[in-house]
Amino acid sequence: MTISEIWHTDSGQGTPVVLIHGYTVDHRVLLPLEAAFAERPGFRRIYLDLPGHGNSPRVAGATSANTVVEAVIDNIRRLVGDQRFAVVGQSFGGQIARAVTAAFGEQVLGMALLVPVVRWGDDRTLPGVTTLSRDDDFLAGLPSDERELFALVMAHLDETRWKQFREYILPGWHVHDRAAAAELEAAFLLPESPESAVAPHRGRHLVVTTRRDALVGWRDQLALLDHYPRMTAAILDDAGHNPQVEAPRATAALVAEWLDALDDEESAGASTGFEPAAT
Secondary structure (H helix, E strand, C coil), X not given: CCHHHCCEEEECCCEEEEEECCCCCCHHHHHHHHHHHCCCCCEEEEEECCCCCCCCCCCCCCCCHHHHHHHHHHHHHHHHCCCCEEEEEECHHHHHXXXXXXXXXXXXXXXXXXXXXXXXXXXXXXXXXXXXXXXHHHXXXXXXXXXXXXXXXXXEECHHHHHHHXXXXXXXXXXXXXXXXXXXXXXXXCCCCCCCCCCCCCCCEEEEEECCCCCCCCCHHHHHHHCCCCEEEEEECCCCCCHHHHCHHHHHHHHHHHHHHHHHHHHHHHHCCCCCCCC
């Protein structure tokens, strides 16, 4: 595929922030984070739809974590050029964000990871309790496939959370490319961790996990702190795999503090005469 085939939204002016969603959803899953930008006008938000998701066609050839990373990196080069930028990655998009940070090095001011994929399959460390409350009468009236997904990614299964799920998660799930998703599931992890071949990254980083995450857990993500010496880690209790949807105020507050830290990082980079690496 050509790099122009990745669809994106582009709003605001200032430091670019590239936002990368997870598997079988689209950019809408990250829109609750707009609350963090509301009083911070100095950021340009670039929400991507990954190949085979949302408005973006699948990659040419087989879809894998590698081919998705290549497409995203090419797209970012086109969109931000030599500017320093930040990246947000959610779930599978967290793995992509880590690869972007490894590829661009000091050009990346920092990244915010929301429930990022670190391990997969039987290698994951998952919590024992992932559902905190449920309204069985309400759940009985939902289509079975939507009810199953709802129960997998949320900790509270009631009408209030369903409305959040229906607004931010379900639309992308309905339109994703099923064939491309099946290929990606078979090659879901990068062959090597993004951090394995690069030095520790000293930008301003954030990782947000939840104790009720049935897909990626929260313990495996703590190992990332060894590679990111300025990473803040938060473990939320009252949410499942989509804290920005199920716990929007707490998640937006953490992201807001991270954005404020990026301002400090950008000022420091300007004062030291940052020059981007050749690509």
